[in-house]
Amino acid sequence: MAKRIEASNVTAYYGAFKAIENINLTVEPKTVTALIGPSGCGKSTFLRSINRMHEVLPGARVEGSLTIDDQDIYDRDVDVTAVRRMIGMVFQRPNPFPTMSIYENVVAGLRLNGVRKKSILDEAAEKALRSANLWDEVKDRLGKPGAGLSGGQQQRLCIARTIAVEPQVVLMDEPCSALDPISTLAIEDLIFQLKDKFTIIIVTHNMQQAARVSDRTAFFSIDKTGEPGRLIEYDSTQKIFSNPSQKKTEDYITGRFG
Amino acid sequence: MTTTVTTHRPRPAAQPDSLRAKRLPRYAAPAIALAALLVAAAVVYGTGIGGAVLVVVVGALLYLVGLFAAANAVEGRRSARNRTWSALIHSAFVLAVLPLASVVWTLLSNGVDRLDGNFFLTSMNNIGARDPEGGAYHAIVGTLEQVGIATLITVPLGVLCAIYVVEYGRGRFAFAIRFFVDVMTGIPSIVAGLFVLAFWVLIVSPWFNDGRPSFSGFAAALALSVLMLPTVVRSTEEMLRLVPAPLREGAYALGVPKWKTILRVVLPTALPGIVTGVMLAIARAAGETAPVLLVAGGGAAINFNAFENNQSSLALFVYQQAGDASRYAPARAWTAALTLVALVLVLTIAAKLLARRNRLGR
Numbered sequence: 261m262a263k264r265i266e267a268s269n270v271t272a273y274y275g276a277f278k279a280i281e282n283i284n285l286t287v288e289p290k291t292v293t294a295l296i297g298p299s300g301c302g303k304s305t306f307l308r309s310i311n312r313m314h315e316v317l318p319g320a321r322v323e324g325s326l327t328i329d330d331q332d333i334y335d336r337d338v339d340v341t342a343v344r345r346m347i348g349m350v351f352q353r354p355n356p357f358p359t360m361s362i363y364e365n366v367v368a369g370l371r372l373n374g375v376r377k378k379s380i381l382d383e384a385a386e387k388a389l390r391s392a393n394l395w396d397e398v399k400d401r402l403g404k405p406g407a408g409l410s411g412g413q414q415q416r417l418c419i420a421r422t423i424a425v426e427p428q429v430v431l432m433d434e435p436c437s438a439l440d441p442i443s444t445l446a447i448e449d450l451i452f453q454l455k456d457k458f459t460i461i462i463v464t465h466n467m468q469q470a471a472r473v474s475d476r477t478a479f480f481s482i483d484k485t486g487e488p489g490r491l492i493e494y495d496s497t498q499k500i501f502s503n504p505s506q507k508k509t510e511d512y513i514t515g516r517f518g
Numbered sequence: 519m520t521t522t523v524t525t526h527r528p529r530p531a532a533q534p535d536s537l538r539a540k541r542l543p544r545y546a547a548p549a550i551a552l553a554a555l556l557v558a559a560a561v562v563y564g565t566g567i568g569g570a571v572l573v574v575v576v577g578a579l580l581y582l583v584g585l586f587a588a589a590n591a592v593e594g595r596r597s598a599r600n601r602t603w604s605a606l607i608h609s610a611f612v613l614a615v616l617p618l619a620s621v622v623w624t625l626l627s628n629g630v631d632r633l634d635g636n637f638f639l640t641s642m643n644n645i646g647a648r649d650p651e652g653g654a655y656h657a658i659v660g661t662l663e664q665v666g667i668a669t670l671i672t673v674p675l676g677v678l679c680a681i682y683v684v685e686y687g688r689g690r691f692a693f694a695i696r697f698f699v700d701v702m703t704g705i706p707s708i709v710a711g712l713f714v715l716a717f718w719v720l721i722v723s724p725w726f727n728d729g730r731p732s733f734s735g736f737a738a739a740l741a742l743s744v745l746m747l748p749t750v751v752r753s754t755e756e757m758l759r760l761v762p763a764p765l766r767e768g769a770y771a772l773g774v775p776k777w778k779t780i781l782r783v784v785l786p787t788a789l790p791g792i793v794t795g796v797m798l799a800i801a802r803a804a805g806e807t808a809p810v811l812l813v814a815g816g817g818a819a820i821n822f823n824a825f826e827n828n829q830s831s832l833a834l835f836v837y838q839q840a841g842d843a844s845r846y847a848p849a850r851a852w853t854a855a856l857t858l859v860a861l862v863l864v865l866t867i868a869a870k871l872l873a874r875r876n877r878l879g880r
Contacts, residue, residue, distance in 0.1 A: 311771065313770060343773075344770060344773040346773075348771060349771035351768065353764060357787070369772030369774065372769070372778050372779075418768070
């Protein structure tokens with residue numbers, strides 16, 4: 261199910277501003293990859309270009325090639341919605357749809373893509389909520405608004421919503437930065453479990469979190485403000501955190517910079 | 519056992535030792551108000567230059583001055599300013615509510631005379647100057663049909679236009695639309711009426727009326743939609759812009775196409791605000807007299823067909839009855855005005871309830 265992602269020479273712009281330059285990296289299926297680096301170094305931009313969310317902003321564009329199992333997602337004849345169905349995304353702040361109930365939020369992806377049959381939706385909702393470790397907390401109030409849950413629950417709801425459409429890859433953009441330590445732990449546990457089925461790429465500012473959850477880590481950095489972000493080092497998480505080959509990485513990891 | 523520990527450490531002057539401050543007693547504000555009113559009454563009636571209204575105005579001003587002085591003396595400058603501004607804000611609220619209360623009271627007291635079954639069940643057909651009966655049935659029918667048709671035309675057009683401007687429009691074309699919508703906001707209703715008169719009644723309507731121009735309720739509805747459109751577009755636009763971008767991105771990330779995201783996520787989120795905008799537009803349209811007079815022509819008889827012949831409306835009915843020589847006409851005008859206000863109020867409440875039902879109970 262999970263797929264391999266290969267980025268070669270990915271460069272992304274916001275209008276005239278070049279946010280990232282020549283990113284090359286390969287993500288193996290069923291692994292967790294963490295993207296770390298100082299603010300503004302382009303980790304989120306790179307993440308958003310993997311499921312073509314970058315281009316949602318006016319004037320934003322991507323150059324280079326990004327393939328998922330050898331299909332270039334930036335080919336002219338690629339259907340953007342198909343890409344996003346295959347590569348789901350969880351955002352920094354929980355964003356449940358405010359007009360929908362918990363149940364409707366979970367099945368929103370299926371329903372809005374034309375699945376109508378109640379039995380299929382029910383089954384998918386329960387499965388996704390169970391996978392997101394949320395089922396026991398919400399099973400008695402599925403009809404209540406999703407916005408009424410706590411922050412951590414909302415974020416797990418958003419994860420359930422994402423995995424309900426059964427993507428191959430799940431992108432997470434600082435999914436725990438708005439959450440308390442206990443909710444963060446719940447989500448990290450969840451990432452461990454999801455690894456069995458999905459390829460996961462996670463952007464995080466929390467280096468302990470990167471060390472805890474990821475198999476491989478990519479370190480991004482910028483020389484100075486206004487310069488494009490670059491990939492400095494990409495290796496196994498253990499190597500990055502114990503014996504990085506680049507001086508910059510070591511400085512960042514040990515807190516001497518950034 | 520609790521003990522009070524007092525520290526004797528010297529502090530800088532900016533940091534007061536005590537958290538307590540002197541306060542005016544509770545009765546001070548009402549007492550100052552009463553005194554201000556008494557002084558104002560004494561001055562106004564003593565000099566004989568005005569009545570009760572002037573007493574209240576002068577009293578209010580004296581109260582502000584007195585309150586500031588008293589608070590300044592006891593509580594200090596910051597607190598005095600706070601009290602004065604609070605009082606000013608409260609008086610602004612009272613000033614804003616007074617006309618409303620006055621309108622409602624006038625309508626109720628004058629409108630109840632003819633608030634009977636006859637008023638709502640008969641038209642003005644064959645009612646002479648000496649007949650006390652006669653009602654606004656034809657006008658109510660006209661208002662409902664004209665405003666209804668105008669809403670049916672305006673809401674889809676206005677909402678789609680706003681969606682284009684907010685979600686799709688880029689560059690000059692979207693800018694031009696916004697600019698012209700702003701220009702439309704300023705169109706006087708009589709001009710909208712003249713436009714429809716020249717365009718629809720005189721040019722288009724003869725084609726399906728044996729070559730003769732014809733007034734119709736539909737023409738009035740057209741003129742009303744010209745007036746409603748900018749309100750609907752602008753308010754919908756503002757509401758769509760308020761929908762947070764992460765919600766749209768959340769839907770995109772699920773592989774939902776843009777049009778479906780707008781239809782199923784953005785619009786429902788913005789719905790209560792859009793409904794408010796539409797109701798404002800409807801309230802404005804329902805009260806318009808000039809366009810109806812110009813292109814629907816009025817008329818005393820009941821006409822259910824909005825596409826043929828003269829039709830009246832409540833606002834036009836009020837205008838006509840208020841200017842009528844019959845001694846029974848003013849009462850009809852008042853009751854019709856009351857009916858119009860009640861109608862808009864009921865519509866607004868119904869629309870709000872409907873929009874809220876969609877938002878889930880919380």
